[in-house]
Amino acid sequence: MTATLPGAVGLDGTVSRLLDVTAADPARFADLCGLALRDNPRRAHLVVSRVLGKHVPVAPAAVLGAGAAVGDAVAAVLDGEAPGLVIGYCETATGLGHAAADRLGAAYLHTTRRVHPGVPVAAAFEEEHSHAVAHALQPAGPVTLDAPGPLVLVDDELTSGRTALNTVAELHARWPREHYVVATLLDARTPAARAAFAGRAQALGVRVDVAAVLTTELALAADVLDRVLADLTALRGRPLVPAGAPGAVRTHAGLWPAGVPTTARHGLTPAGSARLAAAAAAVAAALAPELAGSRGVLVLGTEELMHAPTVVAARLAGRLPGVPVTTQSTTRSPVHAADDPGYALRRSLSFPAPDEPARVSRVHNLADPAAVPADGRWADQRADDVVVVVDAPAEDCAPMVQALRPFATRAVHLVTVPLAEPAP
Numbered sequence: 001m002t003a004t005l006p007g008a009v010g011l012d013g014t015v016s017r018l019l020d021v022t023a024a025d026p027a028r029f030a031d032l033c034g035l036a037l038r039d040n041p042r043r044a045h046l047v048v049s050r051v052l053g054k055h056v057p058v059a060p061a062a063v064l065g066a067g068a069a070v071g072d073a074v075a076a077v078l079d080g081e082a083p084g085l086v087i088g089y090c091e092t093a094t095g096l097g098h099a100a101a102d103r104l105g106a107a108y109l110h111t112t113r114r115v116h117p118g119v120p121v122a123a124a125f126e127e128e129h130s131h132a133v134a135h136a137l138q139p140a141g142p143v144t145l146d147a148p149g150p151l152v153l154v155d156d157e158l159t160s161g162r163t164a165l166n167t168v169a170e171l172h173a174r175w176p177r178e179h180y181v182v183a184t185l186l187d188a189r190t191p192a193a194r195a196a197f198a199g200r201a202q203a204l205g206v207r208v209d210v211a212a213v214l215t216t217e218l219a220l221a222a223d224v225l226d227r228v229l230a231d232l233t234a235l236r237g238r239p240l241v242p243a244g245a246p247g248a249v250r251t252h253a254g255l256w257p258a259g260v261p262t263t264a265r266h267g268l269t270p271a272g273s274a275r276l277a278a279a280a281a282a283v284a285a286a287l288a289p290e291l292a293g294s295r296g297v298l299v300l301g302t303e304e305l306m307h308a309p310t311v312v313a314a315r316l317a318g319r320l321p322g323v324p325v326t327t328q329s330t331t332r333s334p335v336h337a338a339d340d341p342g343y344a345l346r347r348s349l350s351f352p353a354p355d356e357p358a359r360v361s362r363v364h365n366l367a368d369p370a371a372v373p374a375d376g377r378w379a380d381q382r383a384d385d386v387v388v389v390v391d392a393p394a395e396d397c398a399p400m401v402q403a404l405r406p407f408a409t410r411a412v413h414l415v416t417v418p419l420a421e422p423a424p
Contacts, residue, residue, distance in 0.1 A: 023188075024217040032214055033186060034344030034369070037336040046335055047157050047218075048344035049185060053310055054092050054156075055335070055345060055364045057298055057326035060313035066185060066213070067099020073211035074104060074152055074183045084149025084177070085109060088264075089156075089163070090135065091332060095306030097154035098264055100183060102273055106152070107143050109267040111135040112304060113332075114355060119266060119422050123174070125166045135167075140422030143267025145171060150179040158184045158210065159218070161197040165208070172206055180208045187212035240339055240347040240379035247386070247408030249401055250290070251394050255283045256417040262308050262391055263420040280308050283389075283415065284315030290413065291316065291385050294323050298383040300404075301329035302354065302390040303361065308417070309389040316387075326383075330363045330400070337364065339379060344369055346378065351399045354392035355419075361400070366407045382406075387413045391420065 023029035034048040034056070048055050053063035074083065088097020088110040101108035112135075115121060119138040122145055126134060139145055151171065153164050164182040172180075187210055189197065201208040256262065260279040261272055268276065291297055297316060301309035306329050313327035337348035346369045353361035367381035386408040390397055394416050404412050 022218070025214070028214055029186075029216055036343060036345040038334075046333070046345075047159075047186060047188070049156055052092065052096060052156050052185070053301075053306065053327045054329050054331060055333075057328040057365065057368060060299070060310050060317060060325065060327045063095065063310050063327060064099050064314060067096050068103040069213045070096060070154060070183050070185060070211070071100040071103025073213055074100065074181055077181055077209045077211045078150060081179075082106070082149055083152045083181070084147035085143070085145070086152045086154060087111065087137070087167070088154045091304045091306070091329075093154050093156045094263065094304050095301070095310050095329075096156055096185065098273065098307035099310075100152070100154050101264075102270075102277075104152070105270050107147065107267065107269050108264045108273060109137065109139050109143055109145075110264050110304065111137055112265045114265070114304065116266070116422065123170050125163075125170045138266055138422075140266040142269055143264075146175045148177075150181055151177060152181045152183055154183045156185050158182065158187045158189060158212065160193045161189060161210075165197065165200050165204070168201070168206065168208060169204055172204060176206075178207060180206060181211055182208060183211040185213045187215045188218040190217055241406050242380045242382045243376075244380075244382075244406075244409065246405035248411040249405065249414065250411050251414045251416070252287065252290075253394065253416050255286045255415060257282060258418075261420050262417045263305055264307075265304065265420040266422040276308060277311050280311035281315045283417075284312050284319060287312075287387065287413065287415070288316060288319040291320060291323070291387075294320070294384040294410065296324045296383040297326070297385045297387060298366065298407075299325065299327040299387045299389065300363065301327065302388065302392075303330055303332060305329075305389060305391050305417075309387075312387070312389060312415075326368075328363070328365070330361050332359075332361065333364075334360075334362065335364060341378075349403050351403045354390055354397045354400055357396065357399075363404075366404075382409055384408065384410045385413060386411075387415060389415045389417060391417050 036046045038046045051062050051066040083106045086101035086106045086108045088094050090111045094110040121136045123137045257279045260275050299313035310327050317325040337345045339346045345364045348364045350362045353359045
């Protein structure tokens, strides 16, 4: 796989030009993020993180390091006080929140859209600007929403803070506490949004602090939504399939140890998170001989299942010295793709979601969008091996696997793991 070369164009240039978007700290913003256009009438742009491991493939150490940086920002705000619980938002921040909770040594729970029929929904709320608005919290076992101590809410980006405050309002009405922390990689609120955030927190009668790795401000033109309608037409996407024969398919079942949770959908204590990490390491140990001789491995998580695949990728990187290993995830997000240098989402695939075939799932880029190939097209960049980690039966993954085959020179490795179940 081709790495980004020095002097490669930043991933915010195209959208900044089209929509007149400016960041208060452009150099640091460009280090962490790029910009793309949304197919969403309520919101113009998408901030595409270079370190989240969602829409852009990235080294797993960078993904885990980003979560650790969020955890450190939270620790600085708490000033020695231990958090009672960390909650991450699905689907984008499930892995980020887990890594932050690990850094803090805290219990972790993430919101979900895959509601388990046998577990009561303890709380639910909506994300106002999103394409998929519903969030549910379904803790079970030792992790509870009434745990004493500050509650930490982790999201990848804070543009208004309304989603976080919706969560605080819902939780505080039933499990009140004195202190909440909203933690994020990027706090890009405008002064007006900060004032509105502080006013609502004051109205709720609670202390709500914000902990961010980067604090800046994204300024948008007043007519930004009108501009997007024209720009989506002008910036046309094209099917970008690499040249060359598609890779083979290899299915790996039974690698995940029985009885070990695969996500924190129902909550994990620090001991539970350690068991998950050990299971991911065992999966990597079993896969490493299959990947020997690879010139590049992409480990692909699936929607809310992000953290475990990232740990698998990190352990593979340790077992395959000299082999570039990256990770990213499939997503529900419908985003406009275009093969344009300086644009953060140059390619997008869609296929039936393995867990819900009537619904569309997607994966974007599948190669570093800023990569500058030594020869040939950017679209021809692909990994030797794509490892897909999914909590659905292999037969339900067939459309996704077939869509991915052109992007693997050697093979698509399907690794099926159990769906996260509540503790008995």
